[in-house]
Amino acid sequence: MVIKSILTHFATSAIAATLAFSSLAQADYPEKSVSYIVPFGPGGESDVTARHQQPFFKKLFDEDLVISYKPGGGGAVGWSQLNTMKGDGYSMMGINLPHIIIKPLQKNVGFETKDLTGVYMFHYTPDAIVVKQDSPFKTLDDLVAFAKQNPGKLILSGSGKGSANHLAQVRFDNMASVKSTYVSFKGTGKAVAALLGEQVLAQWGYTSVGAKHEGKVRMLAVATESRHPRFPDVPTFKELGYDLVSGAYRGIAVPKSTPEDVRQKISSMIADINSDKEFRQRMENDGMMLLDVSYDKMDAFIAQKSKEYISAAKQAGVIK
């Protein structure tokens, strides 16, 4: 009897201690370095934005953010493994739109969009039509006029098929009732090289291209809601009569097994980084647009974007 009561006593106190400890752990989270997996190779834009976040994570939360890479299958290799990782809040992975929506619809890639637990979308790089500085296309109207007169002959480079660039091209062609030719390159760098080398007439690129190659290229229009703070002189597609707001969206997801309160905690931490003035400045300088979609708004955001992307991807023949 006595032994039993002692045992019970120990058991309850042990449970109590664990509970106390776990809630304490969350209060102190993070208490060690956090692993941040980029499902692409080093040097790409997903890597660069993660690198931008890295020092601010350290500054605000006093722990290291350790970036590693798991490239392959256009992100699929990483995302298909996310839920096998430990859900203790110390593993998180970058997620990208439209990739996580389009990929699983093309073929079995080992994950479904709904399998990924996104906790925050922190920025997007808006799509933009980019031409060489000395291009005869001075305005978007020039470009559209050329495309109307020469169906199929307006050749644009862009990064990837079924990518933000490609889907923007399909949607824009529909809105402007033109037919252009999209040439997919592996990565934005090579698409810019094709533009600068005059292999193509224009590029479906991102505002980051305009920022990085300022002086050598011009942007005819950007796919933002209102003008980009970094490029006050470049009109938006909306202003010019095309309802196109799009780009490559980036966010952060955690393994499914991550407890609810940790998900919320990470969401608010990324929000903190996003509201850091210096961070905003650095990102905007690179041509990125900051975005604040927190954990509670993720589902609605993904649902809305899915609708846009899926219909464009169907038209593009990227999915059936």
Add this chain to the structure above:
Amino acid sequence: MLEYLFQALTPLNLLLALAGVVAGTIIGSLPGLTATMAVAVLVPITFTMPVTSALIMLGAIYTGAIYGGAYAAILLNTPGTPSAIATTFDGYPMAKRGDGDLAITLACIASVVGGLVGAFFLLVLAPPLAEVALAFGPAEYFWMALFGLTLIAALSEGNLTKGLIGGCFGLLLACVGSAAVSGDIRFTFGSLTMIGGIETVSALIGLYCIPVLIDLVAVSERHLNVTGEQRGYRLKEAMAISWKGKFNLARSSIIGTFVGILPGAGGSIAGLVSYSEARRASKDKSQFGKGAPEGIQATESANNATVGGGFVPTLVLGIPGTPPDAVILGALMVHGLRVGPEMFESSGSIVYTFIFGLFIATLLMLPAGLLIGRYAYRFIITVPKALLVPTVAFMTLIGAYSIRNSVSDVFIMLVLGALSWVLNRFGFSPSPIVLGLILGRIAEEGFVQSWTIGAATENLFGMFFGRPISMVIIAAIGLGLFYPFFAKQIRLKRLQKEVIE
């Protein structure tokens, strides 16, 4: 100019250059840990540094890693980085016959020469050279990849059919996973393991290293044949050979610089192209592949020249010349630095200080590289087989895993390794397979893009055959393709002559 040199010569920068070269060499020497990874892993360290010091350190790591790749290539027949593929062709035979120490010293000298030539071009000609990168369109990449494939003919003289079969197998392997241009997923046979495709570096480890490991276990002889006592660095001997091969070194360094300038080509192609050119130019071709020092000199000078060459489009155009450049460019963006031609004018101090830093790092590679190389060599020859085999086996697993943090890559590496061992028994060498694997993707990308553009402009023929640079490459392909037949003819004629005489 001179003030930039002095800025590069501060004690801090010298220390960083040395540390970078040493770290790079060690990382690069481990199969699977590539220059790209060496740079990526060490990028965060540079965030706290001034921009020029960070650049110098990253450049030093990069250049060290490319050189370090030669160790494993020479001592274990496994390219430590893809840049060192062609180093295995003659490096390993040299090591086998007991000249591993000489081979490493030769590789070190060649790497330093190549690195200096690349940095020199970067210093004096970067902005105009960047135009070369832009002149290369999809059609040119397609033909360049085909040119690389013709190397199979040169590599498998006397055994062309097997070489071609190997090359085709490599091309098939290149198709597995998501397609280069369209992103379509193919040849995965429904397996999720295969979605990421065959990763080049893990394939290299499997194809080259696993057969060596199996043979180590299967035969009772020592791994490398070493006779007599230690002969030191054999620096004098190596210097004499290098002086004799000065034209080869110069040619290979220039090829390396230019290939480095082309975005997406990189050290592996530079090494292979200059290897085949060295072989073509050599008077005694029969020695190539059997331990000709010229082979090592060509590859190692070319791949280190790509470092300087690759920085040309990176710094002038903001378009990375090689994969490690992409990482360095990303780091520069985080540092808040804008690259572009104006870097060579207005903010010249950063870029010129960096270039001098690259020179210094390359020079430091000579003593550092010789010393580390000596330890690597000693380790491999003195360590008992019972220890060597598990150590190398462990390294292959870690290397294959770490490239993408993926267990699938380890499985693929092991399967390809076993296959490679079997194929070796039947006289197939791994090199044509690797050529197919690496070049297949570049060829496919260029072909699909050229076709799309050609079809849109209704000028398919002109797109593929009408562009001046393409025409030059096509001519070179013709030469490379029919070379073995010419060689045979010439040999026959010579024989006839001898018989008549």
